[in-house]
Amino acid sequence: MAKIQFDGVGKRYDNGAHAVRDLNLTIEDGEFMVVVGPSGCGKSTALRMAAGLEPITEGRLLFDGHEVNALSARDRDVAMVFQNYALYPHMTVSENIAFPLASRGMAKDEIAQRVARAAETLGLTEYLSRRPKALSGGQRQRVAMGRAIVRDPRLFLMDEPLSNLDAKLRNQMRAEIIGLQKTQGVTTLYVTHDQTEAMTMGDRIAIMRGGVLQQAGAPRDLYDHPANLFVAAFIGSPAMNLFQADLRFTDSGPVLVTSGGTLELGPGAALPARARDHDNRTVVVGLRPEHLSLGDGPGPSLAATLTLTEELPPEKLLHTLITAETPMTDQVVAVAADVDASAVGDLAQDARAHRSRLVARLPVDTPVPASGPLDLRFDPARLHLFDARDGQVIR
Amino acid sequence: MLSPTAARAPLSWAIPAIVIMLLFHYAAFVAGGWYAFTDWNGLTRPNFVGLDNFRRVLTSEEARSALGNTLFLTVFYVTLSNAIGLGLAMLLNGSLRGRNALRVLFFAPVVMSPLAVSYVWKFIFAVNGPINAGLEGVGLDSATRVWLGDPDTAIWAVLVVMVWQFSGLCMAFYLAGLQGIPDEVLEAAEIDGASRWRRFRKIIFPLLAPAATVSIALPTIFGLRTFDQVIALTFGGPGYATETLATQIFKQTFGFGRFGYGAAFALVLTALVLVVSSIQLIVLRAREDRL
Amino acid sequence: MTRSPFAMYGRELGALALALLWCVPFYYLAIVSLKPTTEIFADPVGFPDRLEFANYAEAWAGTMGVSLGKAMLNSLIVTVGSVLSVILIGSVTAYVIARNGRRMGTLMYFFFVAGIILPHQLSVVPLYSAMRQIGLVGNHLGLIVLYSGLMTPMSVFLYSGFVRTLPADYEEAAEVDGASRGRIFRMVIFPLLAPVTGTVAVMVGMVVWNDFFIQLIFLSGSPAQTLPVAIYGFVGEFSARWNLVFAAVFVSIAPILAFYLFAQRQLIQGFTGGIK
Numbered sequence: 001m002a003k004i005q006f007d008g009v010g011k012r013y014d015n016g017a018h019a020v021r022d023l024n025l026t027i028e029d030g031e032f033m034v035v036v037g038p039s040g041c042g043k044s045t046a047l048r049m050a051a052g053l054e055p056i057t058e059g060r061l062l063f064d065g066h067e068v069n070a071l072s073a074r075d076r077d078v079a080m081v082f083q084n085y086a087l088y089p090h091m092t093v094s095e096n097i098a099f100p101l102a103s104r105g106m107a108k109d110e111i112a113q114r115v116a117r118a119a120e121t122l123g124l125t126e127y128l129s130r131r132p133k134a135l136s137g138g139q140r141q142r143v144a145m146g147r148a149i150v151r152d153p154r155l156f157l158m159d160e161p162l163s164n165l166d167a168k169l170r171n172q173m174r175a176e177i178i179g180l181q182k183t184q185g186v187t188t189l190y191v192t193h194d195q196t197e198a199m200t201m202g203d204r205i206a207i208m209r210g211g212v213l214q215q216a217g218a219p220r221d222l223y224d225h226p227a228n229l230f231v232a233a234f235i236g237s238p239a240m241n242l243f244q245a246d247l248r249f250t251d252s253g254p255v256l257v258t259s260g261g262t263l264e265l266g267p268g269a270a271l272p273a274r275a276r277d278h279d280n281r282t283v284v285v286g287l288r289p290e291h292l293s294l295g296d297g298p299g300p301s302l303a304a305t306l307t308l309t310e311e312l313p314p315e316k317l318l319h320t321l322i323t324a325e326t327p328m329t330d331q332v333v334a335v336a337a338d339v340d341a342s343a344v345g346d347l348a349q350d351a352r353a354h355r356s357r358l359v360a361r362l363p364v365d366t367p368v369p370a371s372g373p374l375d376l377r378f379d380p381a382r383l384h385l386f387d388a389r390d391g392q393v394i395r
Numbered sequence: 396m397l398s399p400t401a402a403r404a405p406l407s408w409a410i411p412a413i414v415i416m417l418l419f420h421y422a423a424f425v426a427g428g429w430y431a432f433t434d435w436n437g438l439t440r441p442n443f444v445g446l447d448n449f450r451r452v453l454t455s456e457e458a459r460s461a462l463g464n465t466l467f468l469t470v471f472y473v474t475l476s477n478a479i480g481l482g483l484a485m486l487l488n489g490s491l492r493g494r495n496a497l498r499v500l501f502f503a504p505v506v507m508s509p510l511a512v513s514y515v516w517k518f519i520f521a522v523n524g525p526i527n528a529g530l531e532g533v534g535l536d537s538a539t540r541v542w543l544g545d546p547d548t549a550i551w552a553v554l555v556v557m558v559w560q561f562s563g564l565c566m567a568f569y570l571a572g573l574q575g576i577p578d579e580v581l582e583a584a585e586i587d588g589a590s591r592w593r594r595f596r597k598i599i600f601p602l603l604a605p606a607a608t609v610s611i612a613l614p615t616i617f618g619l620r621t622f623d624q625v626i627a628l629t630f631g632g633p634g635y636a637t638e639t640l641a642t643q644i645f646k647q648t649f650g651f652g653r654f655g656y657g658a659a660f661a662l663v664l665t666a667l668v669l670v671v672s673s674i675q676l677i678v679l680r681a682r683e684d685r686l
Numbered sequence: 687m688t689r690s691p692f693a694m695y696g697r698e699l700g701a702l703a704l705a706l707l708w709c710v711p712f713y714y715l716a717i718v719s720l721k722p723t724t725e726i727f728a729d730p731v732g733f734p735d736r737l738e739f740a741n742y743a744e745a746w747a748g749t750m751g752v753s754l755g756k757a758m759l760n761s762l763i764v765t766v767g768s769v770l771s772v773i774l775i776g777s778v779t780a781y782v783i784a785r786n787g788r789r790m791g792t793l794m795y796f797f798f799v800a801g802i803i804l805p806h807q808l809s810v811v812p813l814y815s816a817m818r819q820i821g822l823v824g825n826h827l828g829l830i831v832l833y834s835g836l837m838t839p840m841s842v843f844l845y846s847g848f849v850r851t852l853p854a855d856y857e858e859a860a861e862v863d864g865a866s867r868g869r870i871f872r873m874v875i876f877p878l879l880a881p882v883t884g885t886v887a888v889m890v891g892m893v894v895w896n897d898f899f900i901q902l903i904f905l906s907g908s909p910a911q912t913l914p915v916a917i918y919g920f921v922g923e924f925s926a927r928w929n930l931v932f933a934a935v936f937v938s939i940a941p942i943l944a945f946y947l948f949a950q951r952q953l954i955q956g957f958t959g960g961i962k
Binding site: 402403404405406408409411412413415416418419420422423424426427428430437483486487489491492494497498499500501502503504505506507508509510511512514515516518519521523524525528529532559564567568570571616619620622623626627640641644645648649654657658661662664665668669672 | 708785797834838913935945953
Binding site: 051052053072073074077078079080082084086088089090091099100103104147157 | 853855856858859860861862863864865866869873874877878880
């Protein structure tokens, strides 16, 4: 077990392109760190650099304060679970699990003991003499885990280990991996592109985009205080609602001016301290779906048109449109592009129509009309404001 | 820093193989090429004789027959084994009863020693062997011949043996090619109203291009190197009627100790193989690329 | 597909006719070796009156002091030795080629594969004289060395096609698992190559077992002579006694034919593996 430090670590290819740029990240001893981001964000490269499978071209990687840049994978004492498991197809389950021990020259009877214990932990005992081909997807996943937990490595590395499983099994394995990691107490670096996985599994999450670390912190911290539009758009499902507005400070308090009208936030509205610096500037407004409500309460409301209701007890999702510019900053587009090219197309269509999509998450028994206009109320204290030019949060 | 992928398979591991290649292929090739310009007899010091050996290769009777026979055998062998192989493949690709047994039968000669196969045929072609006996049996006494001793028929006998032995290989290549053609393509063509001949001509045949490449290129090399069959059946005779480049290389070098002259033959054979194979590969690959 | 019964029959009759024609040499291979000497040319076409198994006993003794059994053993030694050595060289080399970058890999690939096209008739002359000087003519080792050299391009070619499709994950997993380079190759890569190893073994084994040209040059008149050379010598000595010749020929063909019948599917697949 060890404390892992990325100290200005970078990966630069011969053609000058950076896969990872100036990564500074510390994983504490025993911590479960999830690195998340869209495909091509550099998360896998970072993981492979930690494993020793990819040479580090810039900066230093430290295990317990000692630089390991020059150590090969076999000398780093790490264990890794691969996306497609990389189980040796010609070996039985028990030979697969025993391989890392045998490679290190451990005595036969101790290997047998440890394999038996690992198999017991993972419920693989009755499959020990099978070949990987004869196992189900979930069993293969467990064998891959077994190969990692059978010894006490300094670091667990997991490269999207659940992405080849179906949804139900994924949920189950998620819990199992967390449990295993807690009992073993091994420092873990876990890479995924699934933000739900990241939110549920990580002690802390590091979000990457284009080879650059965007923000690292506890899941709740990232959810409540995204540092920029990318993190805001990436974390949360359904995603944070975003629209563009001009921020103005008037005598009757701050207002947001959208193409659809003026939104009075009220004189007492608790905006971020630096909001004043953005007086008369365009900002991107962010609102979580659960922070929108119906009915006559206090606080400002948005005039929206309901287009679709999705019931998903215990809650329901209202899909609405408001008249406000859709932000088309590269950070927002990048998140949409990770979903699908068609999502980018939808975004562009909204931008051309000067409208934004808003999703509200309400209790399932909230009475809602089938369609038509409705007012979405919110608490100004829940607003996230981002600088429209660079996408950074306004604090 | 070397990438770990390459570090796991260091170039130094390939050194034995590189040395082997340099010795057994490149150095030997150059040395052999050098002998072709000498009068070496395998024992005394070789003297450089310029193009003398090649002059003889171009003018001597044994050389001209060897070259002519080699080309004759190659052309007919490649053509016939491909025609028969393709026919067999078409025949055995469908739902024919016993097709697996037939495939096994037609391919069986491929795995056998050409020398041993040739001896079996030598008996069949013998003066008082089965063919002549059969002809006499049906009253065709006049058609009997000394098949292997007659300059007009000996080379054909060699050809028959080669075609018999290796048509099955072409069949296997074409069968593999046929199995790669999706049923839907043929069904679509049938629905489109294409006749059976048209389906073969316009769809199956073009799609067999990759199979044809191997089926033509490999027998070409076999044909140009024809040796075993000739040695077993006729030993190059009668006269020079069935000599090939390979038999001449063997006889000149190891029979008569004319290492230089034999090497000149070998160089001609090499040039022939390189030129023919290159042209073939360019033409055949271009055909594949149009797929 | 609807077809007239005539067309169906035509196809089957055609296939049957060709099959019968193809069987003719097999028929003679089977019967001539069992005929008494007097009957061979008296009735070349028919079945033997009585089966003369003594032909086999006589043929087995061979010629020039090398029995067919000894020759078969020699062939086996040379074939197995060559196959093992070619598998070792080919698998390691193809692995190096596949894992050493595009430019280096391509360069090395052509360096090796060019050897497939070059006919060995030219190289054999200098190789013969060089190997004679260091005592590698007339024995098993010489032939094993020679075949290893000559067959290396083909095995590198066959292995390369496969190694390139092998994902690096297995090696990476093994390296993270702490295996050394040698152990990765031995325990992970080589077993994964098993399908090609089978193909290489069959192809090289068949070429070596059946090859005549090189064995004639290198082993003529030596006690290490292999089956083709022994058969050649045998025919030279007993050319008039076809029953003995056929017994010897049958003995030389039988092992490979048995192997073929036993593993025909894999064997044919080995030949045609490259065709899509």
